[in-house]
Amino acid sequence: MSLFRRRPLSIGWRWALRYAVAILVSLTAFSLFAYSRTEKQATREGRRLLERQAAELAGRVVEGFENIDELRGYVTSVADAEPYLKISVQVFDDNGRILYGRGILPSHEIGIPPDFVRSSRDSHFYEADLNKRFPYWVVVARAGEMFVQVGAYSREFVRPARELRTMLLTATPVVVVFSLALGWWLARTSLRPLSEITATTRRITGSRLDEPIPTTGTGDELDELAHTLEEMRVRIRDSVEKLRHFSADAAHQLRTPLSKLRSRLELTLESEPLSPSIRKTLEENLCEIDQLGSAVTAMLQLASSEAGLAPGQSELIELGGLLDSVVEFYEPLAAENQLKLARTDQNQVRVMGDLAWLRQLFGNLVENAILHTEAGGRIEVEAEERDGEARVEVRDTGTGIDPGSLERIFDRFHRGRSGGDSPAPGAGLGLTIAGQIAEAHGGRIGVESDAGAGSVFSVGLPAV
Amino acid sequence: MRSSADQYAAGVKILYVEDDPVAREFVERGLRSRGFAVDVAKDSAHGSELARLGDYELLILDVMLPDGDGFELLEHLRESGVETPVLFLTARGEVQDRIRGLDIGADDYLSKPFAFGELVSRIRAIARRRYDEPLDGCLRTADLELDTARHKASRAGHPIELTPKQFGLLEYLLRNEGFPVTRSMIIERVWGYGFESRSNAIDVQINYLRKKIDREFEPKLIHTVKGVGYVLEVRDPQATDG
Numbered sequence: 180m181s182l183f184r185r186r187p188l189s190i191g192w193r194w195a196l197r198y199a200v201a202i203l204v205s206l207t208a209f210s211l212f213a214y215s216r217t218e219k220q221a222t223r224e225g226r227r228l229l230e231r232q233a234a235e236l237a238g239r240v241v242e243g244f245e246n247i248d249e250l251r252g253y254v255t256s257v258a259d260a261e262p263y264l265k266i267s268v269q270v271f272d273d274n275g276r277i278l279y280g281r282g283i284l285p286s287h288e289i290g291i292p293p294d295f296v297r298s299s300r301d302s303h304f305y306e307a308d309l310n311k312r313f314p315y316w317v318v319v320a321r322a323g324e325m326f327v328q329v330g331a332y333s334r335e336f337v338r339p340a341r342e343l344r345t346m347l348l349t350a351t352p353v354v355v356v357f358s359l360a361l362g363w364w365l366a367r368t369s370l371r372p373l374s375e376i377t378a379t380t381r382r383i384t385g386s387r388l389d390e391p392i393p394t395t396g397t398g399d400e401l402d403e404l405a406h407t408l409e410e411m412r413v414r415i416r417d418s419v420e421k422l423r424h425f426s427a428d429a430a431h432q433l434r435t436p437l438s439k440l441r442s443r444l445e446l447t448l449e450s451e452p453l454s455p456s457i458r459k460t461l462e463e464n465l466c467e468i469d470q471l472g473s474a475v476t477a478m479l480q481l482a483s484s485e486a487g488l489a490p491g492q493s494e495l496i497e498l499g500g501l502l503d504s505v506v507e508f509y510e511p512l513a514a515e516n517q518l519k520l521a522r523t524d525q526n527q528v529r530v531m532g533d534l535a536w537l538r539q540l541f542g543n544l545v546e547n548a549i550l551h552t553e554a555g556g557r558i559e560v561e562a563e564e565r566d567g568e569a570r571v572e573v574r575d576t577g578t579g580i581d582p583g584s585l586e587r588i589f590d591r592f593h594r595g596r597s598g599g600d601s602p603a604p605g606a607g608l609g610l611t612i613a614g615q616i617a618e619a620h621g622g623r624i625g626v627e628s629d630a631g632a633g634s635v636f637s638v639g640l641p642a643v
Numbered sequence: 644m645r646s647s648a649d650q651y652a653a654g655v656k657i658l659y660v661e662d663d664p665v666a667r668e669f670v671e672r673g674l675r676s677r678g679f680a681v682d683v684a685k686d687s688a689h690g691s692e693l694a695r696l697g698d699y700e701l702l703i704l705d706v707m708l709p710d711g712d713g714f715e716l717l718e719h720l721r722e723s724g725v726e727t728p729v730l731f732l733t734a735r736g737e738v739q740d741r742i743r744g745l746d747i748g749a750d751d752y753l754s755k756p757f758a759f760g761e762l763v764s765r766i767r768a769i770a771r772r773r774y775d776e777p778l779d780g781c782l783r784t785a786d787l788e789l790d791t792a793r794h795k796a797s798r799a800g801h802p803i804e805l806t807p808k809q810f811g812l813l814e815y816l817l818r819n820e821g822f823p824v825t826r827s828m829i830i831e832r833v834w835g836y837g838f839e840s841r842s843n844a845i846d847v848q849i850n851y852l853r854k855k856i857d858r859e860f861e862p863k864l865i866h867t868v869k870g871v872g873y874v875l876e877v878r879d880p881q882a883t884d885g
Contacts (some may be wrong), residue, residue, distance in 0.1 A: 438755035538837025
């Protein structure tokens, strides 16, 4: 079942995203602050400018003027003081009539606020409604009996703030994209030791414990992780090594006395005149010793396959040919038991492994199938490569396995199949050894069975 | 009960290196009783000295010795030009140990505990291996002819169809004509390591071969040797055990 599953984002991308969000938030906060400060500042300065111009003009008007031309001169100089602000100016006489005006104000006839006229203040700042979209700022000031009015669009004053806003709005996406890229790069750079650790750790199996995990030597958290894993690797390697030594020692300790016992029995049987009953007992003892020897061999093999493939034990193996030779070896035995044993495909599948062990793995499965299938049955061996996995199935039409013992079928000394008494030495370990060999090759073994209809043993090994 | 093959043991001089005195005594006595001439050494140093001086046809080495392992001893001997065939006799019976032993130049490998018949069969197989390779690539006995170059077999001129493994099995028996070979020797030499069968697969294979070789012909050539294995030889009709 291969449902499409979305892969979670890599740490690199997650870090980059967080980084970008952090940048975005702080940049926005900064922008809001900068914009509001700039706007407030610009507003204040604009108002002051208008008040200054109004006061200056009022001063000149109070000083007096010869004719209208001189007044026009005053007005022009005030209006043009800051050309970009497009300042509008008008001067009223004591009756409230416009003596002279310039810019947008004269055409709107907003007059002088009556409140101000009645008050005793020198000047007044207010926002006039020119029926335009933008607020218009006006300062009116007393010039003796006359009044001067100076005004400008407020947006002209906040233009620098608006320019800053535009700039920030344009810059933000650019900065965010840039920080995303930078964050990704940073994360990738700092995580690179981690992916090396992962790659090495993945390569480490029972058979490849000799490759050290790379440490950066920087002493940071990643380096600490690498060191911890490296210590773990060394510990595992040592215990695997100890296990290998143990099985060699145990072999020596168990087999040497067995061997002496056997030789002694054989020599006695050969050289002494013995009564038939003693001879029979001794011969039976000889058989028991052989069975014990086989059991010791099987258990030691189990111990060594649990320790995994020894380094240098792995070679490129074509499973198709290997299975053919297994089938060929057991075919006469199957025929003797009136069974059909055959490979059902011609696939070539290549794996890395140990030839003798893999022969034993599939030999055990086929032998097991032969032992548990009744005359007239079929045993099929099939190999194929699927999703990078070499898959071998051994199917029989045998007695099957009852569901209760299905889980324990690969356990040591389990003789659950068909429940018959099987006198073969080492029996009960064949499937366990098969399972251990599969695992030592980085593979797996499984079984499905219908009681009465047969079993399917399947082995999956990493294909090359 | 002596087979006719025992006469070949005469003159086969063996050096046996083993540190365990009890095992040493039994093997020595057993081999002597079968007509082999046996010298013994109790450690690697003594063994190495004897192997270089004596004129042996076979060295039997224990892998675990008090002063170094048998593998090292063998490497040492091969380096100093001793080409005597070697059989490892050891309690370390892992297939990988066997392969390592054979890789560094051992001729055979037998793990403890072993049946004495097995040891004797293997010794004879090694001792014989150096003799008579026919010039035309044809192996013959009685009216059986095996053309190893063309992979053809015949009896009394009648061609016999054999599968490649049956051919290999027959060739192995024929090359050891007169010498019993054991089931595990057959598996190792004809099928290779890993087929350590707990069932009677080899007996069935032999029966198939017998049907093709012996059923319709006389004399019968393939015989069962009780407690050991099989032998291919021409026997007196009275002695044939079927």
